[in-house]
Amino acid sequence: MTNPADPSDKGSIRDRLQSPVPSSEANSGGDSRHSDLTDAGFQQTDSRGALHARGHDEGQQGVPHATPVTHAHAPLDPALEEAKARAAERKIAGLFLASFASVIAFFFVYFLAPFKFTEPNNIYFTPTLAVLMGIALGGIGAGTVMWAKNLMGHEETVQERHPFGSPPEERAAAAELLVAGAQESQLGRRSLLRNTLLLSGGALALLPLPLLFDLGPYAHKERGLATTAWKKGMRLVRENGTPVRIGDLGLGSIDIVFPDVPGGNMMADAPTMLIRMQPGEFKPVKGREDWSVDGHVAYSVICTHLGCPVKLYEQQTHHLFCPCHQSTFDASNGAKVLFGPAARPLPQLAISVDADGYFIAQGDYHEPVGPSYWERKP
Amino acid sequence: MSRKKPAEGVAVWIDERLGSSNFVRRSLNKVFPDHWSFMLGEIALYSFIILLLTGTYLTFFFDASMHEVVYNGSYVPLKGVTMSEAYASTLNISFDVRGGLLMRQIHHWAALLFLASIVVHLMRVFFTGAFRKPRELNWVIGTGLLVTGILEGFAGYSLPDDLLSGTGLRIAYGIVESIPVVGTWVGFLLFGGEFPGHVIVGRLYSVHILLIPLAILGLITFHMMMIWYQKHTQFAGPGRTEDNVVGSRFYPVYSAKAGGFFFLVFAVLALLGGLAQINPIWLYGPYNPSQVSAGSQPDWYMGFLDGSTRLMPNWEFRGLGHTIPFNILVPTVILPGILFTLLGMYPWLEARFTKDRGYHNLLDRPRDKPVRTGLGAMALSFYIILLLAGGNDLIASIFTFSVQTITWTLRIGLFVIPPLVYVITKRICLGLQHSDRELLHHGIESGTIRRLPSGEFIEETVGLPVPYQITITGSDPTARPALHGAAHAADGLGDEHAVALPEDHMVVDGQPKPRGFFRDKSAPRPEKGQRPEATAPELESTGQVRRPE
Numbered sequence: 001m002t003n004p005a006d007p008s009d010k011g012s013i014r015d016r017l018q019s020p021v022p023s024s025e026a027n028s029g030g031d032s033r034h035s036d037l038t039d040a041g042f043q044q045t046d047s048r049g050a051l052h053a054r055g056h057d058e059g060q061q062g063v064p065h066a067t068p069v070t071h072a073h074a075p076l077d078p079a080l081e082e083a084k085a086r087a088a089e090r091k092i093a094g095l096f097l098a099s100f101a102s103v104i105a106f107f108f109v110y111f112l113a114p115f116k117f118t119e120p121n122n123i124y125f126t127p128t129l130a131v132l133m134g135i136a137l138g139g140i141g142a143g144t145v146m147w148a149k150n151l152m153g154h155e156e157t158v159q160e161r162h163p164f165g166s167p168p169e170e171r172a173a174a175a176e177l178l179v180a181g182a183q184e185s186q187l188g189r190r191s192l193l194r195n196t197l198l199l200s201g202g203a204l205a206l207l208p209l210p211l212l213f214d215l216g217p218y219a220h221k222e223r224g225l226a227t228t229a230w231k232k233g234m235r236l237v238r239e240n241g242t243p244v245r246i247g248d249l250g251l252g253s254i255d256i257v258f259p260d261v262p263g264g265n266m267m268a269d270a271p272t273m274l275i276r277m278q279p280g281e282f283k284p285v286k287g288r289e290d291w292s293v294d295g296h297v298a299y300s301v302i303c304t305h306l307g308c309p310v311k312l313y314e315q316q317t318h319h320l321f322c323p324c325h326q327s328t329f330d331a332s333n334g335a336k337v338l339f340g341p342a343a344r345p346l347p348q349l350a351i352s353v354d355a356d357g358y359f360i361a362q363g364d365y366h367e368p369v370g371p372s373y374w375e376r377k378p
Numbered sequence: 379m380s381r382k383k384p385a386e387g388v389a390v391w392i393d394e395r396l397g398s399s400n401f402v403r404r405s406l407n408k409v410f411p412d413h414w415s416f417m418l419g420e421i422a423l424y425s426f427i428i429l430l431l432t433g434t435y436l437t438f439f440f441d442a443s444m445h446e447v448v449y450n451g452s453y454v455p456l457k458g459v460t461m462s463e464a465y466a467s468t469l470n471i472s473f474d475v476r477g478g479l480l481m482r483q484i485h486h487w488a489a490l491l492f493l494a495s496i497v498v499h500l501m502r503v504f505f506t507g508a509f510r511k512p513r514e515l516n517w518v519i520g521t522g523l524l525v526t527g528i529l530e531g532f533a534g535y536s537l538p539d540d541l542l543s544g545t546g547l548r549i550a551y552g553i554v555e556s557i558p559v560v561g562t563w564v565g566f567l568l569f570g571g572e573f574p575g576h577v578i579v580g581r582l583y584s585v586h587i588l589l590i591p592l593a594i595l596g597l598i599t600f601h602m603m604m605i606w607y608q609k610h611t612q613f614a615g616p617g618r619t620e621d622n623v624v625g626s627r628f629y630p631v632y633s634a635k636a637g638g639f640f641f642l643v644f645a646v647l648a649l650l651g652g653l654a655q656i657n658p659i660w661l662y663g664p665y666n667p668s669q670v671s672a673g674s675q676p677d678w679y680m681g682f683l684d685g686s687t688r689l690m691p692n693w694e695f696r697g698l699g700h701t702i703p704f705n706i707l708v709p710t711v712i713l714p715g716i717l718f719t720l721l722g723m724y725p726w727l728e729a730r731f732t733k734d735r736g737y738h739n740l741l742d743r744p745r746d747k748p749v750r751t752g753l754g755a756m757a758l759s760f761y762i763i764l765l766l767a768g769g770n771d772l773i774a775s776i777f778t779f780s781v782q783t784i785t786w787t788l789r790i791g792l793f794v795i796p797p798l799v800y801v802i803t804k805r806i807c808l809g810l811q812h813s814d815r816e817l818l819h820h821g822i823e824s825g826t827i828r829r830l831p832s833g834e835f836i837e838e839t840v841g842l843p844v845p846y847q848i849t850i851t852g853s854d855p856t857a858r859p860a861l862h863g864a865a866h867a868a869d870g871l872g873d874e875h876a877v878a879l880p881e882d883h884m885v886v887d888g889q890p891k892p893r894g895f896f897r898d899k900s901a902p903r904p905e906k907g908q909r910p911e912a913t914a915p916e917l918e919s920t921g922q923v924r925r926p927e
Contacts, residue, residue, distance in 0.1 A: 110476060117452045117473050126479050130652015133480070134645045141641025148634035159409035159623045161609055164512045164737060216566035224572050225555075225562060239668070256668050268548070268573050271668035301668055306552035306687070306706060307573070308545055309670045324549065324674055325688045326771060326781050339782055341687060341705045343694035371552035372703035373562050378696035 088150035092143045099139025106132040222375050226368040228269045229259040230349060236274060236298070236359040239265045243358045246293065249276040252315040256301060259361070269369045271301040271309065272349050274359065275331050277318060285334035291350035296359070298349040299335045302370040303327055305342035320346070343372070410632045411612035411625035415502045420636060421495035422523075424643040425488045426598065432485040433587065439475055441467035442537065442583035444576045453660055461539075461664035464579045468538040468659055484651030489531050491647065493679040496524050504724070504754050506741040508611045510734070514725040516604045521722040523597050526590055528679050533586040535657065535677055539579050542657075544665025545674050548573060556706035574667065613741045614852045616845055620739045675769060685767030686713050689789050745814070746852065748807035755803040756796040763792050814850045817842055 109132060115125040166174075187194055235243045236257035244257055255274045258264040265271075279295040291297070299320070301309045308324035318332040327340030335346035347369050350362035368376055393399045410416075443463040449456050451466065453473045471478035500520060503509055509517035532550070536543045551573040554565040570577035609623050618624045626632045650656075662671060676684050686709035695702040720727075728750065729735055744751040766773065767788045774781040821839035829835050848854050 115476050117454060126477075126483075127652045129477055129480050130648050130650075133652070134649040136645075137641045137648055138645030141638045141643075141645055144634050144638030144641065146638075148631050148638065152631045152634060155626070156617075156624055157407075157409045157627050158617060159407075159609075161621050161623060161739060164608070212567065215568070216570050218563065218566055221562055221566055258668070266667065268667035305692075307548045308674070309668050311668075311670060323670055323771070324545065325684075326785065327692075337692060340785075341690045341692050341709075343692040343703065343705050371555055371706065372694060372701040373555040373565075374558045374560075374700055374702070375562060376701040377699060378701060 085151055088146065092146050092150075095139045095143035095146070097139075099136045099143070102132045102135035102139065106136060225373060225375070227364055228369055229261050229264060229267055230270065230272075230361045230364045231259070232361065232363045233354070234361045235260040235354070236272070236351065236361065237264070241265075244274060245357050246296070246353050246359065247357070249274065249296065251276055251278060251295075254313045256311070257298070257359070268307075269300075269302060272298050273301050273311070273313070273320075274298050274351075275313065275318075277332060281318065281332050283333050285348070288334070288348060288350070290352075291348055291362070293351055293353050293359070296351065297331065298351045298359075298361075299329075299331065299346040300349065300365060300369045302346075303342060304344040304346060305340070305371060307370045310346060406627070406629035408606070408628040409609075409623045409625050410628060411610050411618075411623055413613060415506070416610065417639065418495055418499040418502050420639060421643055422492055422499055423598065423602075424640045425492035425495060425647070426594065427640070428488045428644055428647055429485060429492060430591070432481045432488065433591075435481050436471065436478075436485060437587060439467060439471045439478060440464070440537070440583075442580045444539065444574075444579050456660065456663070459664065462579065464537060464539040465659070465664045468540070472660060480648075480652050482651075483654075483656050484647050486535070486656045487650040487654070488647050489534060490656075490678060491643075493524070493527050493531060496520070496527055497679075500524065501754070501758070505744040505751060506611070506613075507738060507747060507750065508741055509725045510738040511725075511729070512608060512737055513604070513611070516601055516608075517725050518722050519597050519601050519604070521718060523594060523601065524721075525718055526593050526597065530586060530590040530594065531677055531679055533582045533590065536582055537579060537586060538657075538659045539665050540659035541662040541665050541669055541671055542659070542674060544574065544667075545670055546676055546680075547578060548667070553706055553710045556703045557711060558700070558702055558707075574665070609739070611739055611741050613743075614848050614854065616848060616854055618740065618848075618854060620737065623739075675772070678765070681768035682761055682764035683710055683714060683768075685764035685770070685788075686710070688770055689764070689767045689785060689792060691789075740852065743849070743852070745807040745810040748804040748811075751807050752800040752804035756800040759799040760792065760796045763788055763795060767792075818847060818850050 106129060109125070109128050113125050113128065114120060114122050116122055165171075182188060237243050237260045238255065238257060241260075243260065244255060249255055253276055257272050257274050258267070259270050275297055277295045277297065282292065282295055282297060284292060284297075301311060303310045303322045303324065305322065305325055305327050308322050310320045310322040310327070310329060312321035312323060313319075313331065314321065318330060319338065320329040320331050320335065322328075322340065322342070325341050327342035328338040329335040329342070329346050330338050335348065337343065337345060347365045347367050349365055351359050352362055354360045389399075441463045445463050446460055447463050447466050449459050449461055449466050449469065451457075451470055451474055453469055456469065468482075471482055473479070503517065503520070532546070536547050536550075551565055551569060554568065555561045557564065565573070568578070568581065569575040570581075610625075612618055612623060612625065615624065626635075663669070675681070687706070690705050690709040693704040693708075695704060742750075744754075767785070770781055770784045770788065773779070774784050821841045824838045824840050826838045827835055828838055842850075
């Protein structure tokens with residue numbers, strides 16, 4: 001797809017001229033366009049000005065359609081040309097045959113080769129299909145491109161562009177027609193008709209809107225966003241439903257817990273992490289002194305930035321790290337934001353221990369869990 | 379001749395009813411200019427066709443339902459796991475449908491290539507000025523294709539309901555929620571309630587396989603029709619003017635090359651689809667709101683938005699009973715809004731500032747428009763920094779820097795590097811212009827030393843051959859002046875259509891051309907406070923070139 005007149009795609013001008021193409025070589029060979037780089041070639045291409053298209057384009061009415069003028073380079077020795085064409089033909093046919101063979105092989109592999117996950121050697125199934133499909137497609141593709149490049153000639157064709165805008169009289173005539181039509185319809189004169197049509201058309205455009213309303217339930221929208229399934233006295237259970245007892249967690253370890261309700265482990269706003277720290281390392285926030293139990297503290301897993309689970313816990317520093325946007329929270333200090341785009345600390349769940357030694361929630365979160373939204377109270 | 383009769387018969391039959399011969403004759407003779415960079419848009423078109431083919435195949439097997447089932451397919455590690463039917467059917471396509479994995483991966487790779495080729499094609503159109511009058515509308519359609527393509531890609535990779543796509547949807551919900559006043563309403567409307575709900579996969583499916591593809595198809599149709607009607611732009615070269623197209627005819631050469639190229643693109647995608655694993659959803663597991671995989675990265679075309687989100691400081695407005703999370707709004711709603719608006723408006727912005735409202739069918743070399751090229755490089759560096767920021771955790775783990783260091787470096791870089799890139803790019807363009815002019819003026823050093831009768835030695839130079847002169851000057855001095863320009867001038871539409879007769883490129887305002895790469899070495903040193911490059915922008919704005927003497 002190189003361009004005879006755009007030598008810039010063949011290295012710099014200096015490079016090209018330091019190794020000029022001999023004119024005999026340039027004028028033979030598959031790509032006779034190289035001759036543009038020789039003096040003989042310039043004369044030929046320059047003569048294109050004289051050969052300039054008499055053809056006009058489809059856009060013009062009333063002008064006879066002429067074939068665009070094409071310009072081919074001087075023919076070489078016909079015998080040599082034919083020999084080269086034959087060689088190209090053989091290569092292209094070879095590519096087409098390779099494509100054909102790949103299609104046949106594709107059928108065989110598809111029906112005979114093992115592909116199930118449990119079958120031996122199944123991992124070769126998809127790559128083999130891909131290679132065969134690639135050859136089947138690529139053979140035809142490469143063959144066709146080679147055909148175009150080697151056998152279809154290198155003529156350059158010049159075609160006139162049609163002018164873009166219409167002539168002024170055309171524009172005037174079109175405008176006149178539009179105005180005349182509008183007058184004929186009495187659109188301007190019958191303002192009652194026009195206005196009532198606009199009114200009803202506008203109303204009709206709004207008609208589908210209420211149909212969209214039932215896409216979602218809005219009745220308890222804000223309450224739904226602001227609350228979770230956690231309730232007073234509800235046990236903290238693991239993903240498999242087993243409750244967590246005091247002493248289950250080792251120092252510096254973390255567990256993801258859910259409210260003890262059916263489907264609690266799949267709720268998007270309920271996941272909570274229970275972390276155990278040295279009681280001395282943990283600084284409770286003012287007013288939350290009784291929200292934790294013996295170094296056990298519970299925070300929402302859901303990032304206050306965009307809702308990803310903040311699950312990466314660094315034992316030494318007590319940093320909680322969100323893998324989505326790298327917000328970092330300090331678990332030992334009310335999950336305050338240390339770094340990243342999150343603006344608010346992770347909500348803390350007030351917990352205590354019931355008579356059997358199992359962790360329970362003192363109630364729901366005191367603030368909405370997860371990302372900020374318009375109606376969220378500051 | 380008798381063998382040709384059936385085809386001839388059909389052609390005559392159709393022509394008798396539709397008069398198609400005239401159309402066929404004109405179409406087959408249409409001329410398309412050749413340049414490698416004109417193939418980039420073709421790649422996007424072919425990727426889209428491949429997306430339609432493979433996507434249709436996938437719809438036969440995919441079940442867009444969030445209904446929970448227990449997996450019992452042949453992928454052993456997930457046997458007995460509860461998951462949505464969407465995820466289970468995607469596993470089914472990957473492991474139980476023969477060739478299903480190949481089709482799925484070709485589809486995903488084609489989506490990546492579709493958007494990549496759109497972006498590179500956009501760069502080609504931008505840097506060569508192909509968006510100028512009369513092609514502004516097609517630029518806007520192209521921008522629309524980029525945006526719809528990104529949305530389509532996001533909808534597509536959210537469908538399998540795996541852990542990664544579910545995390546992406548959670549983020550999308552957070553972004554929708556962050557919009558003031560209407561955010562929560564829209565969120566409930568889209569997701570059918572609180573995240574995740576039970577409907578989003580089904581709804582995204584309608585969007586992904588019907589709504590957006592239809593929009594893309596419509597936009598592509600208009601895009602192609604306009605290219606066809608307006609004819610392709612071309613680079614300056616021998617015989618090429620603003621008023622013609624020089625290249626190969628649609629039939630047979632161009633259609634053979636383009637058709638072959640389609641198969642080559644498909645072949646590459648087939649190889650990628652089978653040899654390069656993409657989106658292995660079986661490794662991520664089904665979506666679970668309390669789980670996440672480290673290094674969660676979206677597909678590359680969403681990466682710049684992910685990056686802007688990561689770089690944004692944690693600003694949030696709280697007061698008056700409401701919360702406005704600027705830390706979400708700015709990087710994910712406002713920033714892309716501004717970026718895509720500026721992108722779509724660029725042809726008008728440039729026309730306004732350059733006051734160039736003429737027709738342009740000949741392309742610019744980027745170096746000849748230093749300001750535009752600088753702006754483009756600047757925008758590109760901005761984009762690349764955001765893209766890098768989208769992988770700041772990966773960069774951190776590969777180069778063992780802390781994420782904080784990377785984030786802060788990129789935050790500063792986002793504002794410092796683009797202006798630098800602008801200045802450097804502009805300087806390089808001007809330098810290249812200088813060196814071109816020097817070539818044009820002095821010709822090529824031949825290496826032949828000649829002694830003059832006076833005893834002086836000189837090196838002979840060879841005049842620059844005409845095609846190179848045309849490349850540098852941007853117009854063919856031997857080409858016939860434009861017919862249509864004259865016609866326009868006659869009918870009162872001005873002569874913006876006409877090709878200006880080339881003037882001496884080596885002389886600007888009667889002054890000899892400057893020498894040197896970065897700075898004009900022949901000119902006297904500029905006085906303090908005076909900008910040394912003052913002559914170069916003038917050159918650009920006048921665009922005047924003259925045939926060397």
